[in-house]
Amino acid sequence: MRHLLSAGDLDLAEACLILDTAAQLASVTDRSVKKLPTLRGRTVVNLFFEDSTRTRISFEIAAKRLSADVINFAAKGSSVSKGESLKDTALTLEAMGADAVVIRHSASGAPHRLATAGWIQGSVVNAGDGTHEHPTQALLDAFTLRHHLRAGTGDLAGLRVAIVGDILHSRVARSNVLLLGTLGAQVTVIAPPTLLPFGVNDWPCAVSYDLDDVLPHVDAVMMLRVQSERMQAAYFPSVNEYSRRFGLDVRRLNLLPPTAIVLHPGPMNRGMEISADVADSTRAVMVEQVANGVSIRMAVLYLLLGGMTDEDRRDQL
Numbered sequence: 001m002r003h004l005l006s007a008g009d010l011d012l013a014e015a016c017l018i019l020d021t022a023a024q025l026a027s028v029t030d031r032s033v034k035k036l037p038t039l040r041g042r043t044v045v046n047l048f049f050e051d052s053t054r055t056r057i058s059f060e061i062a063a064k065r066l067s068a069d070v071i072n073f074a075a076k077g078s079s080v081s082k083g084e085s086l087k088d089t090a091l092t093l094e095a096m097g098a099d100a101v102v103i104r105h106s107a108s109g110a111p112h113r114l115a116t117a118g119w120i121q122g123s124v125v126n127a128g129d130g131t132h133e134h135p136t137q138a139l140l141d142a143f144t145l146r147h148h149l150r151a152g153t154g155d156l157a158g159l160r161v162a163i164v165g166d167i168l169h170s171r172v173a174r175s176n177v178l179l180l181g182t183l184g185a186q187v188t189v190i191a192p193p194t195l196l197p198f199g200v201n202d203w204p205c206a207v208s209y210d211l212d213d214v215l216p217h218v219d220a221v222m223m224l225r226v227q228s229e230r231m232q233a234a235y236f237p238s239v240n241e242y243s244r245r246f247g248l249d250v251r252r253l254n255l256l257p258p259t260a261i262v263l264h265p266g267p268m269n270r271g272m273e274i275s276a277d278v279a280d281s282t283r284a285v286m287v288e289q290v291a292n293g294v295s296i297r298m299a300v301l302y303l304l305l306g307g308m309t310d311e312d313r314r315d316q317l
């Protein structure tokens with residue numbers, strides 16, 4: 001694996017290797033000295049053209065726990081604000097010797113362009129591109145599902161997962177449908193027709209418009225943020241109407257089987273796609289998702305960069 005651009009690029013063995021490696025690396029977090037020397041001398045650049053709290057900070061913590069040098073680059077406050085292009089930004093990072101570039105961009109496909117255009121030689125990790133993909137989010141979600149629901153074997157085959165809400169704009173949904181499909185889970189996406197993408201019937205999942213109908217039959221429900229900032233039109237009549245039909249409140253929480261868990265990638269719109277009572281309930285695992293994000297991102301950086309000499313890397317070019 002040279003880059004991580006799409007959850008769909010991972011086969012079952014690669015996905016399990018990342019999840020198993022993350023499980024081993026999670027123990028570093030419990031130590032008094034939370035560091036491994038694995039990436040000493042390597043440079044990881046966090047290149048964020050879009051806002052982020054969880055992903056940016058957890059990639060930074062992950063790289064630092066592996067002893068990499070970390071450069072945080074936010075478009076705001078950089079020469080991107082003066083109109084510098086992605087290409088010139090990438091060439092600048094290459095000149096400064098970046099071994100890995102973690103990129104978040106509003107344009108779907110920007111990480112792919114960075115990885116394939118020859119502007120940089122290092123590894124590229126997609127930290128969320130437009131409405132396309134967010135593969136490390138899907139990996140940390142799978143890690144969380146494993147921990148809670150399949151702790152014995154780690155095998156997600158047959159696990160029933162509902163993904164609910166703004167599927168149209170959600171890179172998290174796309175990456176989860178792809179990864180959970182590879183891991184053998186049974187996914188159902190639930191949304192109003194206006195918030196389902198064209199071609200969703202070709203995705204490896206079932207489609208439903210009725211949340212109450214699906215909830216009694218799933219092991220986990222993943223609520224998605226309504227991405228108002230990406231909406232140029234009215235996709236539903238009102239917030240109240242959306243919450244009434246597609247929000248997860250306590251009544252709906254009680255429709256779930258007793259062992260089922262609630263996930264949300266964050267940030268949450270409390271009172272819209274999820275009520276505050278549910279967000280704060282013991283069934284909700286959002287805080288664990290964030291913690292697991294560090295382990296997953298450590299695993300991804302470790303597997304992309306760890307133990308490889310510059311000669312090894314040149315051989316792969």
Ligand code: CP
Binds near residue numbers: 128134137266267
């Ligand atoms: N889940 C997620 O990507 O959160 P951030 O936007 O805060 O990184």
